[in-house]
Amino acid sequence: MIERVEVRTFKTTAATSVDAEGHRHPAPEHEVVEALLEITDTDGVTGYCQVQPDQLRPAVLDKHVRPVLLGQDPWDRERLWRLLGRRQRGAHGGFTDRALGFVDQALWDLVARRAGLPAWKLAGGARDRIPAYASTMCGDTDGLATPGDYADFAKHLVSVGYRAIKLHTWMPPVPGAPSVPRDVEACQAVRDAVGPDVALMLDASHWYSRTEALRLGRALQELDFYWFEEPMEEASISSYRWLSEQLEIPVIGPEVAWGKHLTRAEWITAGACDILRAGPAGSGGITPVLKTVHLAESFNMDCEVHGNGAGSLTVLGATDAGRWYERGLLHPHVDFDRVPPHRNSIADPLDENGEVVLPLIPGIGDDWNFEHIGVHTLE
Numbered sequence: 001m002i003e004r005v006e007v008r009t010f011k012t013t014a015a016t017s018v019d020a021e022g023h024r025h026p027a028p029e030h031e032v033v034e035a036l037l038e039i040t041d042t043d044g045v046t047g048y049c050q051v052q053p054d055q056l057r058p059a060v061l062d063k064h065v066r067p068v069l070l071g072q073d074p075w076d077r078e079r080l081w082r083l084l085g086r087r088q089r090g091a092h093g094g095f096t097d098r099a100l101g102f103v104d105q106a107l108w109d110l111v112a113r114r115a116g117l118p119a120w121k122l123a124g125g126a127r128d129r130i131p132a133y134a135s136t137m138c139g140d141t142d143g144l145a146t147p148g149d150y151a152d153f154a155k156h157l158v159s160v161g162y163r164a165i166k167l168h169t170w171m172p173p174v175p176g177a178p179s180v181p182r183d184v185e186a187c188q189a190v191r192d193a194v195g196p197d198v199a200l201m202l203d204a205s206h207w208y209s210r211t212e213a214l215r216l217g218r219a220l221q222e223l224d225f226y227w228f229e230e231p232m233e234e235a236s237i238s239s240y241r242w243l244s245e246q247l248e249i250p251v252i253g254p255e256v257a258w259g260k261h262l263t264r265a266e267w268i269t270a271g272a273c274d275i276l277r278a279g280p281a282g283s284g285g286i287t288p289v290l291k292t293v294h295l296a297e298s299f300n301m302d303c304e305v306h307g308n309g310a311g312s313l314t315v316l317g318a319t320d321a322g323r324w325y326e327r328g329l330l331h332p333h334v335d336f337d338r339v340p341p342h343r344n345s346i347a348d349p350l351d352e353n354g355e356v357v358l359p360l361i362p363g364i365g366d367d368w369n370f371e372h373i374g375v376h377t378l379e
């Protein structure tokens with residue numbers, strides 16, 4: 001049975017940081033505090049998930065998570081996930097899909113570690129490797145400052161094996177952002193640089209109106225882009241229906257809209273997207289993303305999993321309704337293969353074919369350095 005639910009914070013280092021709007025950029029290596037959710041059963045087996053402490057606050061653990069989990073069988077993951085999900089109603093926004101996702105991923109990690117299996121095998125075992133697309137960081141003023149920078153970086157990414165590249169272009173607070181003409185220039189420069197055989201996508205990160213999104217989407221069609229992502233606020237399903245009806249290029253979503261697989265069902269029936277999207281980190285965990293993937297399959301739609309990391313690899317190994325693993329966020333000035341002190345290895349090394357081989361260790365696939373974490377634990 002589940003005996004303990006704790007969040008452990010510890011010191012480590014990072015080589016990236018987020019700006020005022022939450023977009024990640026390169027940074028000089030610096031000390032940071034990270035956190036691990038730990039769910040331990042009576043046999044002393046623990047499941048882990050890295051969390052942002054402000055997204056899984058002590059009050060949420062005390063009021064919602066522990067009352068549901070303590071004393072329960074961790075194998076009853078579906079029943080526990082539904083009980084936790086129903087707690088969101090009474091939490092009045094205090095228990096987010098993101099927080100629920102952390103708990104669900106730690107439960108998957110726990111039962112897979114108990115079984116001595118990779119979670120992706122436990123959840124289905126549809127494939128043991130998957131092509132990755134390079135997901136760039138947002139534009140900035142040093143490294144991804146011009147369309148030429150994106151073109152040069154794209155050529156490098158193809159040279160190391162990527163067969164697909166998604167651009168995040170310039171967003172506030174970068175001066176002059178967002179800008180449809182600059183987005184088009186960057187996409188044109190990348191297409192010119194890599195040629196017609198590399199799949200290209202644009203993630204416009206929700207800054208545009210319908211008319212701006214339509215203008216940008218039409219330009220991407222001319223450049224034969226593979227999908228068009230998040231040009232507008234995703235709360236407006238009718239805006240995405242309006243856009244999807246007018247564009248040939250597949251519109252993908254929703255990424256950040258709340259409501260897990262239920263919201264994604266509404267997007268499908270509203271005709272708001274051509275490719276579905278969900279991720280364990282933002283859409284309530286592995287459990288609801290598996291439901292979303294199965295929903296997409298029922299409509300002959302692809303479901304592209306949002307975000308990198310072990311939870312995403314678990315879903316992608318358990319199903320084949322997603323064609324790509326989102327590897328990133330990448331930048332010319334960031335070594336994405338850097339192993340931070342709190343890990344023994346990264347979960348998603350890229351092979352020479354541009355593919356990620358799914359992790360074979362028991363659990364969702366995180367290889368934690370417990371010696372470092374133990375020594376640098378703060379609480």
Ligand SMILES: O=C(O)[C@H](O)[C@@H](O)[C@@H](O)C(=O)NO
Nearest residue numbers: 022135203205255306307329
């Ligand atoms: O907002 C972010 O954290 C990033 O844009 C992130 O979601 C990025 O991974 C993304 O949009 N992928 O599609």
Ligand SMILES: [Mg+2]
Nearest residue numbers: 203229230255
């Ligand atoms: Mg996105």
